[in-house]
Amino acid sequence: MNTTGAIPSDAFSLRSPYGRRAVGLSVAAAVGGFLFGFDSSVINGAVDSISSDFAINDVLTGFVVAIALLGCAVGAIVAGNLSDRWGRLRVMFLGAVMFFVSSIGAGLAFSVWDLALWRVIGGLGIGIASVIAPAYIAEIAPRQIRGGLASLQQLAITLGIFTALLSDALLANTAGGADNVLWLGLEAWRWMFIVGVIPSAVYGILSFTLPESPRYLLAKGRTEEARAIFSRLVPPADLDHTIRDLQTTIETDRKNSGVSLRGPVLGLQRIVWVGIILSVFQQFVGINVIFYYSTSLWQSVGFDETDSFTISVATSITNVLVTLIAIFLVDRVGRKPILLTGSVMMALSLGLMAISFVFSETDAEGAVTLPAPWGPIALIAANVFVVGFGASWGPLVWVLLGEIFPSRIRGKALGVAAGAQWIANFLITISFPAMSSWSLPLTYGMYAAFAALSFFYVLLRIPETKGMDIEQTETLFTHPGAKATTPVADRD
Numbered sequence: 001m002n003t004t005g006a007i008p009s010d011a012f013s014l015r016s017p018y019g020r021r022a023v024g025l026s027v028a029a030a031v032g033g034f035l036f037g038f039d040s041s042v043i044n045g046a047v048d049s050i051s052s053d054f055a056i057n058d059v060l061t062g063f064v065v066a067i068a069l070l071g072c073a074v075g076a077i078v079a080g081n082l083s084d085r086w087g088r089l090r091v092m093f094l095g096a097v098m099f100f101v102s103s104i105g106a107g108l109a110f111s112v113w114d115l116a117l118w119r120v121i122g123g124l125g126i127g128i129a130s131v132i133a134p135a136y137i138a139e140i141a142p143r144q145i146r147g148g149l150a151s152l153q154q155l156a157i158t159l160g161i162f163t164a165l166l167s168d169a170l171l172a173n174t175a176g177g178a179d180n181v182l183w184l185g186l187e188a189w190r191w192m193f194i195v196g197v198i199p200s201a202v203y204g205i206l207s208f209t210l211p212e213s214p215r216y217l218l219a220k221g222r223t224e225e226a227r228a229i230f231s232r233l234v235p236p237a238d239l240d241h242t243i244r245d246l247q248t249t250i251e252t253d254r255k256n257s258g259v260s261l262r263g264p265v266l267g268l269q270r271i272v273w274v275g276i277i278l279s280v281f282q283q284f285v286g287i288n289v290i291f292y293y294s295t296s297l298w299q300s301v302g303f304d305e306t307d308s309f310t311i312s313v314a315t316s317i318t319n320v321l322v323t324l325i326a327i328f329l330v331d332r333v334g335r336k337p338i339l340l341t342g343s344v345m346m347a348l349s350l351g352l353m354a355i356s357f358v359f360s361e362t363d364a365e366g367a368v369t370l371p372a373p374w375g376p377i378a379l380i381a382a383n384v385f386v387v388g389f390g391a392s393w394g395p396l397v398w399v400l401l402g403e404i405f406p407s408r409i410r411g412k413a414l415g416v417a418a419g420a421q422w423i424a425n426f427l428i429t430i431s432f433p434a435m436s437s438w439s440l441p442l443t444y445g446m447y448a449a450f451a452a453l454s455f456f457y458v459l460l461r462i463p464e465t466k467g468m469d470i471e472q473t474e475t476l477f478t479h480p481g482a483k484a485t486t487p488v489a490d491r492d
Contacts, residue, residue: 021232025140028210030156031203032092032133035099037160038199039068039126040288042192043119044312045168049178049189054112058433066430067116068123073422075127077415080135082128088136088213091128096204098125103196107186122196127422129203139215140233154395158323160199162316168192169309218243219250261412268416269409274461275401275417281454282397283424285346286447287389289432290315290382298379311379315386322390334466335396336458342392343455349385350448353378357440393454403465
């Protein structure tokens with residue numbers, strides 16, 4: 001094969017065969033992100049029905065919703081080792097099977113405890129998918145368009161959230177309520193879980209049709225197979241260079257496999273704590289309260305069930321659109337200005353929600369309502385919050401986590417940061433039902449405080465990394481005064 005000559009200028013455009021193939025494979029792999037988003041929000045429409053049908057209190061309700069996140073954390077931890085042993089595609093199939101089984105099990109649950117078990121099994125599958133999908137995209141995508149294709153994972157997550165909330169709304173409206181029987185003697189809320197077999201089956205089928213990751217093949221010494229796959233994704237002039245780069249990266253990773261994250265700051269290196277703190281802030285602003293509990297929330301402020309489902313779907317559409325905006329702006333405006341703007345929007349909108357719930361009223365049956373004009377104000381504030389998060393902290397934290405860690409510890413540090421994110425997500429999710437029944441103003445006030453703190457943390461501690469090579473970004477975090485070097489990064 002001829003591997004000399006120049007790379008055509010349009011080699012990776014959507015109209016070129018290389019670009020179309022890379023996009024097609026990345027979209028297929030991103031179905032794992034779709035499962036992630038779907039699982040995150042499918043329980044939204046079922047929360048109240050689960051609570052009433054199984055007669056459980058607020059603490060146990062929060063536990064059932066959040067327990068899947070612990071499964072996600074374990075799945076994410078084991079996915080890397082399993083994929084290195086078995087290959088990316090076999091592990092993709094394993095994740096699909098787990099989510100398929102859990103969708104049926106959760107829909108047919110006979111008690112809160114077996115529902116929790118099925119949620120954990122589904123969480124394991126989602127944790128696997130959340131790691132394998134972006135890893136596969138990064139390994140299959142040509143380096144010239146890797147950033148754009150990697151962003152498909154975040155877009156797929158938001159589409160999964162939207163689809164879950166839309167299916168919840170359609171099923172509840174068809175049955176006349178989530179508690180009403182829909183088909184085969186099963187209530188609508190049970191079908192909300194069962195419908196998850198469709199995306200999980202698609203993901204499982206794709207695992208048999210996609211080519212194996214070239215990186216995995218090279219690591220196993222199967223160079224010719226890797227070359228055959230890459231020959232369909234990069235021009236002949238770039239083929240040898242692409243393979244050499246990947247072989248160099250694999251060898252470097254092997255040499256760094258024993259590198260420790262230990263350091264002088266509470267037992268960890270300073271840069272690892274930066275990743276942990278960014279991950280915790282991303283979750284402690286309470287974003288998943290909107291995607292896990294929004295239907296219940298809007299019923300509590302005076303909207304009926306149908307309107308509550310519709311509002312949740314509209315919110316998820318907003319999340320998809322603003323994620324597209326973030327993808328468009330991140331390499332043009334920069335990371336830091338977008339994060340700071342998002343922190344301000346989140347702090348103000350969450351503060352307004354906290355103020356709105358100060359005026360809430362409780363009727364004789366214990367139902368919380370918001371008198372005019374505070375109900376619409378709370379609704380608008382919640383959607384402004386979603387806009388602020390979806391256009392900034394949602395996607396950009398993942399961008400920064402991929403940039404700030406030195407290559408010698410990147411894999412391990414990303415695992416720690418992702419683990420911190422799952423744990424923070426779990427804590428917020430499990431605590432919301434009990435905290436909201438105690439005081440909604442204080443609950444949203446706490447989220448607003450974390451949003452405000454995130455502004456000052458980014459302002460004082462996070463330098464700009466736009467336009468920098470990954471090898472350069474780590475030098476910005478070598479000492480507390482790194483922010484002084486920020487202007488160096490701000491170049492095109």
